[in-house]
Amino acid sequence: MFNPPVTDPDVSAVAVGYGKKHPFPAPVLKEVLLNGKGSAKETWHIELSLEGSGMGYEVGDALAVQPVNAPDVVESLLRAAGLGGSESVDVRNVGVKPLGEALREDFDITGLTRNVLGKLAAATGSEALSAMLADEAKESLKAYVDGRQIVDAVRDFAPDGLAADALAGLFRKLPPRLYSIASSPLAHPGEVHLTVGAVRYRSHGVERKGVCSTFLADQVGAGDRVPVFVQPNKNFRLPEDPSVPIILVGPGTGIAPFRAFIEHRVATGATGKSWLFFGDQHYLHDFLYQLEWQDHLKRGTLARLDVAFSRDQPEKLYVQHRMLEHARELHAWLEEGAHFYVCGDASRMAADVHDALVTILEQQGGMTRDAAEARLDEMKHAKRYQRDVY
Numbered sequence: 406m407f408n409p410p411v412t413d414p415d416v417s418a419v420a421v422g423y424g425k426k427h428p429f430p431a432p433v434l435k436e437v438l439l440n441g442k443g444s445a446k447e448t449w450h451i452e453l454s455l456e457g458s459g460m461g462y463e464v465g466d467a468l469a470v471q472p473v474n475a476p477d478v479v480e481s482l483l484r485a486a487g488l489g490g491s492e493s494v495d496v497r498n499v500g501v502k503p504l505g506e507a508l509r510e511d512f513d514i515t516g517l518t519r520n521v522l523g524k525l526a527a528a529t530g531s532e533a534l535s536a537m538l539a540d541e542a543k544e545s546l547k548a549y550v551d552g553r554q555i556v557d558a559v560r561d562f563a564p565d566g567l568a569a570d571a572l573a574g575l576f577r578k579l580p581p582r583l584y585s586i587a588s589s590p591l592a593h594p595g596e597v598h599l600t601v602g603a604v605r606y607r608s609h610g611v612e613r614k615g616v617c618s619t620f621l622a623d624q625v626g627a628g629d630r631v632p633v634f635v636q637p638n639k640n641f642r643l644p645e646d647p648s649v650p651i652i653l654v655g656p657g658t659g660i661a662p663f664r665a666f667i668e669h670r671v672a673t674g675a676t677g678k679s680w681l682f683f684g685d686q687h688y689l690h691d692f693l694y695q696l697e698w699q700d701h702l703k704r705g706t707l708a709r710l711d712v713a714f715s716r717d718q719p720e721k722l723y724v725q726h727r728m729l730e731h732a733r734e735l736h737a738w739l740e741e742g743a744h745f746y747v748c749g750d751a752s753r754m755a756a757d758v759h760d761a762l763v764t765i766l767e768q769q770g771g772m773t774r775d776a777a778e779a780r781l782d783e784m785k786h787a788k789r790y791q792r793d794v795y
Contacts, residue, residue: 428632444690485564513575552608647675656684659749734768751794
């Protein structure tokens, strides 16, 4: 288990001022696996305490988590470099410490980039690596980097190992990861909740894992502390007028901020109706926060809920398909002044949802595609169309 060194939070909140430069060591209150048995997903609901931190947040904000690297990932890198981990290295802005400790706490030891390979080429004198870094070899470089990590490059281009300083010189600082906050501060005073999908996959014959998601899933539990700070997101906010309707599209872990939105509207007595689109793989295993949504529907604090479970039928079904099925009603909500929100995957989902929205405006509003795109630009400018995508 990982626990950062702490002082009395009530004292240090005043003396130090918790934030980006000095993350707060937040106690873990609870971790709950949201997926059912048999799911291909691993999604965690994590509750942290902010008591004594002096930090607050608004719904729509993100929480930055400062992870450490997994011990097995550190060990595999040390083996590849032919090092033991007790060697001393100088870490910028930290000081001299054992290499193994620095690899665990201070460095991004997985992200393979052209910059890292350039440093490795300089450290090893590898002609093969230098050739791959040449301008005319861009495609070869891109193909090599895809799916590989720094440990692979060390094995491939430093077969005789590396000196401790040379290895440490490859890395950038280990950055924090941002997660959309899944709670309202009014519904859970002194707490902050996250919805985290543990990233695990296999590439080039090796099992891989996400640094921060598996830090939270594997290395910490109730009673442990996690270094965090709040990252405001002023471009993802509820309407100032609580009577304005909202449409929320959040498949997978994109559901996180919308759990916060609905909780906040309940806590503030907002009268505006809410419509949620949620999607994942299987209804039985992957309906995140299902009981909460059903309770909101029963109480009327959620007016509509439409779900899309992509693997429950022969043809894939996604949230954008549900939007198109209910195009007339969705357009009517927009005409009433509803604000439209999207959270989740930027690479495909957000673009597909945008295209569906354009189609709805075209068909239901009698617009050309250019006019529909212009309408969405106007909505963005008026903060009626907001996205939190990653």
